[in-house]
Amino acid sequence: MKIAVTTPRGNVGRHLTRMLVQADVRPILLTRHPENIPAAVAEHVDLVAMDSREPSQVVSATAGVDAVYWVDPPAESSDPLADYRRATESVVAAVEANRIGRVVFQSSVGAEKRHGAGEIDGLAETEVALDDCGADVTHLRCGYFFTNLLFETESLKAGLLRTVLPLDAPMSWVAPRDIAEVAALALLSGEWSGRRIQAVHGPEDLTWAQVAKILTEELGREVRVERIADERMREQYLRMGMPPAMADAVLGMSTGLRDGFVPEQDRSMVTTTPTPLRSWIREELVPLF
Template sequence: MRIAVTTPLGHVGHHVTTMLIRAGVRPLLLTRHPGSIPAGIDECADVVEADSRTPSDVVAATVGVDAIYWVDPPAESADPLADYARATEAIRAAVESIGIGRVVFQSSVGAEKRRGAGEIDGLAATEVALDRLGVAATHLRCGYFFTNLLFETESITAGLLQTVLPVDSPMSWVAPRDIAEVATTTLLNGDWSGRRVQAVHGPEDLTWAQVASILSEETGRNVRVEQITDEDMTQQYLAAGMPPATADAVLGMSVGLRDGFVPEQQRSLVTTTPTQLRGWIREELVPAL
């Protein structure tokens, strides 16, 4: 079975790559930066230069591919949903042109809303496009990545996290490695077909207040969290240089999952994964502080 991996340098993708290699698969890695693939990996994988937002690149790169781990790459332009639309068109073109049989798509909790969740709306559009093609597709509805805390190192060091979410509302937090494990086992399992939705919720739901407490204990810093207004958060994003549409799309991911949102997939044995936030902080966040 020929398996392709997009974003092989990403938080999840690099784990998918190494897991496939350990399973005896020689994956095909699609990347805009072939020279950045680590030494050793390039000896165990085939690497092709391709932009996941360019249909012709993806079609040319995936000839002969049976299954693909697909990630819509992070938005880079001043119109993030347009970036997601281009990525959606690229995987649609590849499935139609090449006949890729199975797609494991990295989506998000909140994509079930279809509209009103900021950048997650772009992931929802990819889900819809794949569903319309009738391809065997598993949509991984992932929780909040532990690695998002890596963008908060200055705030953690200063001892103050800010969010527009209620600080005592629990939500799913998940390690990217756990997402990769679910993605990899799904790619290697030939016994599924049709449309599937697989939530990846991490080991437990946590509130921001609980996360601040764990951060305090593991970093040795007194970290607290406060809820701020949508307007204040938007101003922070704009001050950091985000274009207005990007600021709205990023804010929308939190706002859309805030007031009365109930995930379509409830936590269960199937959706629960093992990596604890505490251990991840010790291993990956503390060295970055």
């Protein structure tokens, strides 16, 4: 079975690659920079240079592939949804041209809204397009990545996190390694077909207040969390250098899931994964302090 993996050095992809190799699969890693794949990994995989937003490159790179783990790359331009649209066109072109039978797509909680969730709307477009292209497809509706806290390292060192979300509203938090495990099982299993939605919720829902408490205890320093106005957060993104449309898209991922949003899938044994936030902080975040 030939399995292709996009963004193999990403938060999920690096774990998925290792899991597939350990399952005696030689995955095909699709990446813009194959030279950045560590030598210890490269000897167990096949490397193909490819830009996920170039349909002709994706079609060529996936010739003969039976299954693909597809990740829309992060938006890079002043028109983020257009970036997602180009990635969607690429994966659909590859599936149709190469008759790829199985796709596992890294989506997000909130994609079920289809519109009104900022950058997540781009993932929703990919879901819809994959549903229409004839392959068996599993959409992984992932919760909030633990690794998003890595972008807040400087704020954490200053003892303050800011969010536009209510501090007492629980949401799903998940370890990327656990997403990779769910993805690996979906890619390797022959027991499903058609269209599947697989939420990946992490071990428990957490409020921002609970996250701040856990960070305080594990980092050994006080971390407070403050709710700020939407416009203030947008101004913060603009000061970071984001184009206005990008700032709106990033902000929309929070505001779009804030007021009355209910995920399509309830938490269950199927959607719950094992790694607690505390463990991830000890392994990934504490060494940075």
